[in-house]
Each structure stands twice: as structure tokens, then as C-alpha cells.
Amino acid sequence: MQPFRYVRADSTDHAVAAITGDDARFIAGGTTLVDLMRLDVMKPTALVDITGLALTAIEETGGGLKLGALATNTDVAYHPLVTKRFPALSEALLSGASAQLRNMATVGGNLLQRTRCPYFRDGVSACNKRKPGSGCAAQGGFTRSHAVLGTSPACIASHPSDMCVALVALDAIVHTHGPKGDRAIPIAELHTLPGDHPEIESVLAPGELVTHVELPASAMAARSRYTKVRDRASFAFALASAAVALDITGGKIMDARVALGGVATKPWRAKAAEAALIGKPATLDSFQRAAQVAFEDARPQADNAFKLELGRRTLVRALQRGAS
Numbered sequence: 001m002q003p004f005r006y007v008r009a010d011s012t013d014h015a016v017a018a019i020t021g022d023d024a025r026f027i028a029g030g031t032t033l034v035d036l037m038r039l040d041v042m043k044p045t046a047l048v049d050i051t052g053l054a055l056t057a058i059e060e061t062g063g064g065l066k067l068g069a070l071a072t073n074t075d076v077a078y079h080p081l082v083t084k085r086f087p088a089l090s091e092a093l094l095s096g097a098s099a100q101l102r103n104m105a106t107v108g109g110n111l112l113q114r115t116r117c118p119y120f121r122d123g124v125s126a127c128n129k130r131k132p133g134s135g136c137a138a139q140g141g142f143t144r145s146h147a148v149l150g151t152s153p154a155c156i157a158s159h160p161s162d163m164c165v166a167l168v169a170l171d172a173i174v175h176t177h178g179p180k181g182d183r184a185i186p187i188a189e190l191h192t193l194p195g196d197h198p199e200i201e202s203v204l205a206p207g208e209l210v211t212h213v214e215l216p217a218s219a220m221a222a223r224s225r226y227t228k229v230r231d232r233a234s235f236a237f238a239l240a241s242a243a244v245a246l247d248i249t250g251g252k253i254m255d256a257r258v259a260l261g262g263v264a265t266k267p268w269r270a271k272a273a274e275a276a277l278i279g280k281p282a283t284l285d286s287f288q289r290a291a292q293v294a295f296e297d298a299r300p301q302a303d304n305a306f307k308l309e310l311g312r313r314t315l316v317r318a319l320q321r322g323a324s
Contacts, residue, residue: 001037001038001040004044004047004048005045005227009050009052012177015048015209016209017207018046019046019047019048023043023044023046024045024046024206025042025047025048026047026049026108026209027047028050028106029106029109030108031104032113033109035112039123041123055069055070055108055212057071058082060081064172064218065215067212069164069209069213070107070108071107072107073093073097073102073106073107074099074103075095076090076092077094081167085215085222086166086170086215087226088169088170088226088245089170089215089224089226089227092165092226092241092243093166095162096161103323105264107163107323110163110164111161111163111167111174113161114160115160116145116160117146118142127136128199129201136154136198138156139153144304145239145304146301146304148298148307148308149295149298149299150193150264150266152265154196154197156265157194157198157265159191159264159267160267161267162241165229165243166259167187168243168257168267168268169226169243169244170221170224171246172214173187174214174217175212176210176211177208177209178183178207179207184210185203187267188269189203190202190203191266212237213304219255220256223246223247223248224322225318225322226241227317227318227321228261228262239262241262242260242311242318242319243257243261243318244256244257244259244319246319248323251282252282253277253282256293258273263295270290270315271314273291276289276293282323287315287323290319291319294311295311295312
């Protein structure tokens with residue numbers, strides 16, 4: 001781990017001003033950043049500690065919720081208004097990491113966590129995320145954990161977050177404070193596809209700080225569910241996951257949100273699957289058709305082609321749970 005400058009921020013303005021240069025980073029729970037620093041994958045020249053900022057509150061706002069960026073994953077997962085009104089979010093958070101990590105990890109950090117691609121993390125393999133222009137060792141490598149949606153020749157790394165998948169299905173809005181003022185960013189627009197620049201993972205500008213996440217009131221949110229398939233029952237990243245939110249009246253799907261995880265380069269909103277559901281009866285046939293549509297544009301590798309069928313079945317199961 002290389003030496004770095006440490007700044008403890010006492011306000012959001014102080015935190016933003018302390019990010020001087022592209023190699024400075026905010027730190028809160030540190031459950032991703034510290035790991036990557038120890039691996040010499042990330043080498044920040046400065047860390048701006050934001051743990052003392054008043055960004056931990058979980059507050060009701062007109063039927064919706066405001067989640068402070070420093071609220072821990074544990075506090076959000078067990079909050080009674082989250083479990084009642086936004087169950088997919090609670091289920092997603094409780095399916096991630098371990099209890100010890102959830103006690104440290106924050107909402108803002110979870111939003112911006114980095115891929116678990118082994119070629120990114122080993123520090124030596126060709127990786128366009130770590131060293132732009134160096135190539136992608138995953139192409140032609142072992143790809144069991146990699147993405148089948150949203151990939152490019154430059155990168156096929158899957159996005160690791162459970163929480164973000166649920167937030168996409170819940171139409172969450174990410175609020176930030178930065179050098180140019182405040183912004184409200186729909187969660188589906190926060191993360192970027194790799195394209196030719198996998199090193200760019202979000203639309204956030206240097207020094208832009210996530211302050212809170214807004215969960216808008218929604219008739220669908222209370223019927224939201226998150227389903228995750230992984231290699232072991234706990235402390236494992238998704239091979240495939242799905243978050244759904246459904247508005248069902250008289251057995252008919254009036255509106256739907258579908259998001260996929262473990263199978264894409266970013267938390268993936270499956271708009272084609274949503275369109276296939278709306279106006280249809282809430283039946284197994286409808287769910288299976290939507291699941292088929294969700295993966296029509298998939299580009300699997302030799303080792304992860306199984307994710308197509310696994311992803312479809314995972315989505316069907318999530319829809320069945322949401323409709324029950």
C-alpha cells in the first residue's frame with residue numbers, strides 16, 4: 001500500500017473541496033476501497049474521510065424514504081419502513097456479504113463498489129478497468145463469474161452489488177453534492193456501460209459526493225422482491241439475481257419493474273421484460289415469456305453460458321414471489 005494523504009471532512013463542502021486530483025477518494029466504511037488498496041489495485045494519493053458527516057439518517061418523505069449515504073447496510077435492511085414498503089431492498093441487502101461487513105458498509109459505498117473480476121483484482125493481468133488500454137484478460141480467460149449483458153470487447157466484468165439491483169427496480173434517485181452544486185440522478189443512469197472506456201464506471205464527476213438516496217412512493221414497491229442465486233448460502237456474490245416490483249390488479253399486471261444482477265456489467269434494468277409483462281395476466285406463462293425476452297441480447301462466453309438459463313429461472317422465481 002502506497003503512502004497517502006488523509007483528510008477528515010467536517011462538512012460536505014469540506015469533503016468536496018478536499019478532493020484535489022483524480023487519485024483522491026472518499027472513504028466511509030472502506031469495505032471495498034481498503035481491500036483494493038491492500039492489493040495495490042487502487043492507489044489513491046489522498047483519502048477524504050466522510051464518516052463524521054451527518055448523512056446517516058433514514059427518513060420518511062411523503063410516503064417514500066430518504067436513505068443517508070452513510071446509513072449502514074444493516075440499518076437500512078432492518079428498518080421497519082424498508083421491510084414494509086420496499087421489501088426487495090431489505091432482501092437484497094441481507095443477501096449480501098456478511099453481518100460484520102453489513103455493519104460497516106454504507107449506502108454510498110455500495111452504490112460505487114467495484115467489480116469482483118479476478119483479472120481486475122490480481123493486479124497483474126491485462127485489465128482495461130485498472131489500466132486503460134492494456135486489454136482484457138477475461139476475453140478468452142476463465143469467465144464463469146462474468147457478464148452476459150452490456151459487455152464490450154474491452155470489458156466483460158460483472159457488477160457485484162445486490163443493493164443496486166433492488167434500487168433499480170424501485171426507481172431510486174441518487175442525490176449528490178459536488179463542485180458544480182447538487183444533482184439528482186436516476187439510479188438506472190448512475191452506472192455506465194464499459195464500451196471503449198471500462199475505467200469510467202459512473203456519471204459522477206471528480207469530487208462529487210453521494211449525499212442520499214431517495215426511494216419514491218410507489219404502488220409497486222410493497223410487492224417488490226429480490227431473488228439471488230449463488231454458489232453458497234451466504235457471503236457469496238450473485239451468479240444471477242433479479243429484483244422485481246409489480247402492480248397487479250384483478251390478476252393483470254398493470255405496471256412492472258425488472259432489474260437483473262450478476263449477469264451484467266451494471267445493475268441491469270430489463271425494459272423489454274417489463275414491456276412483455278405489462279397488460280398480461282400474472283401467470284407462469286407470462287413470467288417465462290418475459291424472462292426469455294430479458295436475455296435476448298445476451299452475449300455469453302464459453303464458461304458462463306449457463307447464466308442465460310439460470311438468469312431466466314431466477315427472474316421467473318422473483319416474479320412468482322412478487323405476484324404471490
